[in-house]
Amino acid sequence: MSFVFYVLAALTLAGALAAMLLKNTVHCALALTVAFAGLALLFLNLDAQFAGFAQILVYIGAVAILVVFAILLTRGSETPRDGVYSRNWFAGLVIAAGVFAALSWAVLQSVRVLSNETAEPTVTAMQIGNALVGRYVLPVEIVALLLTAATIGAVIVAMHEKEDPK
């Protein structure tokens, strides 16, 4: 694996760690953006141009902005007095370490049987467009419906209801 891959992986993991460890929530959101950018660059490094640019547009352009808005609307940037970690943080850490141990054990056990084609795939945006309106047309329609429903649902859920007079 190339040097570039390791640099991008380190950038992504550092951003993710910072997002989960920093005390100030706004700083966490900024570190999250770094992690998303690192992931988009990893996708580009893996010759998945379309997915990489979709990642930049959706995650950095929309999700990160949404997170910042939610933090500012809930005044979450104030660091709570009694720490940022929950009471049973140790159990969570143990569970996460166990999951990582299981995953990495599975990957290292199956290194030999994993396929490893090194030929660089050539994928054009035209091929992806044809696949989206051809073979994957039903999933695209379902995702369109789901996004519409989710957008309307999010607006209705977050809508400010008038206080009923008492």
Add this chain to the structure above:
Amino acid sequence: MTPLASCLLVAALLFSIGLAGALTRRNAILVLIGIELMLNAANLNLIAFWRYGPHPELLTGMMFAIFSIAIAAAEAAVGLGLVIQIHRHAHTTDLDAMNRMKG
């Protein structure tokens, strides 16, 4: 270490970081951020399997990742809307303080 295995290990590490954050942070927004990181780790796996799999020209893994990105965007919108509404109702986003389902 083969390229696919190193991609999978990076994704496993990213997933574990997201899981640890989702399980240990108090702020509901940061729990959502942890869930987003886990979804992104899954996307990285999909892209890696697509890139190093036997038939990349079929675009299967890439399409899976693109649909997964769209679903994650919907999830983030609904989740953050819920957090804002909970904050309006309970005046806190601390998950340890929200231990009742009754308002």
